[in-house]
Amino acid sequence: MDISVTRDVFRLAQVFTISRGSRSEAQVLTVRISDGGATGWGECVPYARYDETLDSVTAQIENLPARFDRAELQGLLPAGAARNAVDCALWDLEAKRSGKRVWDLAGLPKPGPEITAYTLSLDTPEKMREQAALNAHRPLLKIKLGTPDDMPRVEAVRAGAPKARIIVDANEGWSADVYADLAPHLVRLGVSLVEQPLPAGDDEALRGIERPLPVCADESCHDRQSLPTLAGKYDVVNIKLDKTGGLTEALALREAALKQGYDVMVGCMVGSSLAMAPAVLVAQGAMVTDLDGPLLLAEDRDNALTFDEVGVHPPSSDLWG
Numbered sequence: 153m154d155i156s157v158t159r160d161v162f163r164l165a166q167v168f169t170i171s172r173g174s175r176s177e178a179q180v181l182t183v184r185i186s187d188g189g190a191t192g193w194g195e196c197v198p199y200a201r202y203d204e205t206l207d208s209v210t211a212q213i214e215n216l217p218a219r220f221d222r223a224e225l226q227g228l229l230p231a232g233a234a235r236n237a238v239d240c241a242l243w244d245l246e247a248k249r250s251g252k253r254v255w256d257l258a259g260l261p262k263p264g265p266e267i268t269a270y271t272l273s274l275d276t277p278e279k280m281r282e283q284a285a286l287n288a289h290r291p292l293l294k295i296k297l298g299t300p301d302d303m304p305r306v307e308a309v310r311a312g313a314p315k316a317r318i319i320v321d322a323n324e325g326w327s328a329d330v331y332a333d334l335a336p337h338l339v340r341l342g343v344s345l346v347e348q349p350l351p352a353g354d355d356e357a358l359r360g361i362e363r364p365l366p367v368c369a370d371e372s373c374h375d376r377q378s379l380p381t382l383a384g385k386y387d388v389v390n391i392k393l394d395k396t397g398g399l400t401e402a403l404a405l406r407e408a409a410l411k412q413g414y415d416v417m418v419g420c421m422v423g424s425s426l427a428m429a430p431a432v433l434v435a436q437g438a439m440v441t442d443l444d445g446p447l448l449l450a451e452d453r454d455n456a457l458t459f460d461e462v463g464v465h466p467p468s469s470d471l472w473g
Contacts, residue, residue, distance in 0.1 A: 153219055154186040155238070157210050160195075162424055163450040169273040170296045170323045172201070178422045178449065181209055183237040185245050192245025193472070194430075196237035197394055197421035201371065209234045222246075222400055231375045231397035239398025240430045240472070247473050254473035255433055255466075258403065263433055265463035266441040269294040269319060271448065277308035284312030292317045294347075294442060298325020303337060310341045319440060321347040324371055328357035339364050345440060347390060347417070348372065358385040368417050368440075375401050376408050388415040390442075391434055399430040406434055415439040422448055425456040429467035432457070 162178045184193045198204035212234035220228060222242045229235035247254045255263055272283045274296040287293060293316045295309050302322075309318065320343055326334070331349040338346060348370040350357060355372055368388035372378065374395045382389065389409045396402040406416055418435035419442040420428055428443045435441040443464050446452050455470040467473055 156184045157213050158182045159206055164448055165450045168422060168448060172323060179206060180423050181206060181237055183213060183241045185241040187245060188249055190245055190248040192241045192248055194237040194240030195423055195427040196233035197423045198233045199394060204233050213238060231401060233394045235397035236393045239400050243399055244472050260433060263436050263466040265465045266435045267291055267463040268444050269442040270444050271296060277304040280305050281308035281312040284309040288313035288316060290316060295320045298323045300330055303334060306341055318343050319345040322349045324348050324351040326350060328361060332361055335364050355385055376405050379408060379412060388417050388439060390417040390419045392419045393431055394421050402434045417442060420445045424453045426453050426472055428457055429472040432464060432466050
């Protein structure tokens with residue numbers, strides 16, 4: 153097999169801000185694996201929150217042996233961005249060599265479109281109300297929060313988009329006291345889910361707090377090994393391929409989480425349609441789909457995913473899988 157790694161940069165349509173900082177572009181790694189006259193590809197987004205950099209993830213991929221299969225890959229790299237791009241490239245390679253779609257190879261039903269959240273980045277209440285009003289036609293909005301002064305932001309978004317379903321993401325930015333104070337007001341404003349309200353290292357406090365709306369584990373849930381630590385604290389798990397280390401583990405995590413009584417959210421880092429394509433398979437039937445990365449970009453891959461009034465559609469074979 154021939155494996156190559158390239159760095160690609162996609163400009164964002166506007167500056168994107170969460171509680172940990174802002175960005176104006178998405179920097180991704182693209183992996184291509186060629187074998188037997190076919191080439192498969194995948195994309196990942198190294199994430200500083202998990203001590204990943206473009207250089208460190210590139211080194212992980214370049215240090216892989218000359219030949220391995222998808223099952224062997226699970227033991228060669230840990231869950232994370234590097235394994236994600238390689239795993240998805242191997243799925244795409246197998247699809248191209250076999251002439252079958254990935255969902256057929258995985259034994260999954262043919263996927264359809266899924267309504268996806270559209271994310272409003274952290275800003276002043278006035279700016280967030282403007283963002284909400286511009287996107288009030290969308291059925292599901294996700295609000296980036298994570299400060300002690302978030303209540304005016306939620307009020308502003310609800311005023312700007314009175315009919316939209318709303319979920320909020322604190323990105324580990326609240327304390328237990330802040331969450332306990334905000335939760336009844338989130339319910340009053342019709343918020344249907346709160347994502348990672350407390351830091352992953354401090355989320356034991358969730359055991360002793362009433363959860364009047366579903367609480368979703370994001371930074372607290374990476375792969376199936378995370379599940380035993382979530383009991384009694386979370387109602388939903390957010391599956392992101394850059395955390396699970398690819399489609400293979402993402403599908404396994406979804407199955408295990410559902411069996412253990414969790415609802416499933418399928419999320420993403422800010423990346424191109426290539427990164428979202430395999431996640432659409434995982435998102436089938438999910439409680440929440442949050443695969444809006446391409447909607448936040450000013451530019452995208454060729455043969456990009458289709459987004460319309462019924463949601464994000466599965467990829468064409470010209471893109472992936």
